[in-house]
Amino acid sequence: MKTKHMVVIGDAYNMAELDNESIQLVVTSPPYFNVKDYGTENIGSIDSYAGYLKSLRQVFEECYRVLAKGRYVCVNISDIISNGRKYPIHAHCISILQRCGFKYVDNIIWKKPSGRKNGNCSGASKRFGLLIQHPYPMYYYPNNTYEHILVFRKGDFDYKMLTHDMxxxxxxxxxxARLHWNTDIWEMMPETRKGHPAMFPEQLPEALIRLYTYRGEAVLDPFLGSGTTSAVAKKLCRSSVGYEINEAYLELIKKKSGYSEDPHSFEIIVKKPRGEMI
Ligand SMILES: C[S@@+](CC[C@H](N)C(=O)[O-])C[C@H]1O[C@@H](n2cnc3c(N)ncnc32)[C@H](O)[C@@H]1O
Known part of the structure; x- marks a missing residue:
């Protein structure tokens, strides 16, 4: 099946390239708040927590506009510890997405293997060390070994539109599915390859794309990073659209999603930061 893949190097605040209701699934992992260095000015580099949440809301409002009726948005996110303070980002994200109009469906826990560096941010996997140093009450902070995959839906779906062949x-x-997705706790190893500071493992978008789309449909990732979502969508015969603000990741996106083997199925748009075409 021929699929199409659009990569926009630009800001996901404004996805003017996409028509209303033209996307069948959003899978994404927003930038961490004030923690990871994505190499350019971006939502993750906003200092104020309120400003960070406001920016996420703008992107999710665009997701609501472009998503078809009855379809799903899946947001991989984790709470963040920054300057010694823990921010309940997943809880705020639930509230933001509900205010955008989405119905809250599920909170799947991505459990990472414990007892090893788990790819989590800012030493969250080393917190138990404090109790080892001070084996007394009130020094307990557990290692953080999970992230959330928040699942939302835009209204109801008309299942009658699905054909037998589809x-x-x-x-x-x-x-x-019984083995891996039977419950709302999914065990997956974090991505350890280099090239981008916060890639999710391919199993994450793969599960969501298989569970929430049909072949030939279009998957959007507004925070494309290294291109994992597009690469997996292509492998599963789904079309894809990805927005990534940092042009430095374009070569990685191309490499990961097999651009050189099939350049005609790709459209690559590079915008200036304010949405002006180069
Ligand atoms: C957590 S990473 C996504 C990683 C991706 N899931 C992967 O597997 O490679 C978030 C990405 O969002 C990008 N980003 C931040 N603000 C953005 C914005 N306003 N528009 C588009 N991309 C943005 C960052 O540069 C970063 O690459």
Missing amino acids: KEDSKINIRY
Whole structure:
């Protein structure tokens, strides 16, 4: 099946390239608040927490506009410890997405293996060390070994529009699903490859794309990073759109999503920061 892949190097505040209701699934992992260095001015580098949340809301409002009725948005996010303070980002994200108009469906926990560096930010995987140094009450901070995958939906879906062929073409392997997705705790290893400071593992978008889209449909990632979502969408015969503010990741995105083997299926748009075309 021929699929199309659009990569926009630009700001996801304004996804003018996309028509209303033209996307069937959003899968994304927003920038961490004030922690990771993504190499350019971006939502993660905003100092104020209120400003960070306001920016996320702007992007999610655009997601609401471009998402088709009855379809899903899946947001991988974790609470953040910055300057010794823990920010309940997942809780604020639930509230923001609800205010954008989405219905809250699920909070899937991505559990990482414990007892090793788990890819979490700012020493969150080393917090238990304090109790080892001070084995007394009130020195307890557990290692953080999970992230959230928040699942939302835009209204109701008309299941009658699905044809027999569509369903059979995208049928889910129930043996595999029972083994890995039976509960709302999913165990996955974090991504350890280099090139981008906060990649999610391919299994994460793969599960969501298989569970929430049919072959040939379009998946959007407004915070594309290294291009994981587009790469997986392509592999699963879905089209994709990704926005990434930092042009330095474009080569990685191309490499990961197999641009050189199939350049005709890609459209790459590079915008200036304020949305002006180069
Ligand atoms: C957590 S990373 C996403 C990583 C991605 N899931 C992957 O597997 O590579 C968030 C990305 O959002 C990008 N970003 C931050 N603000 C943005 C904005 N306003 N518009 C588009 N991308 C933005 C950052 O540069 C960073 O690459």
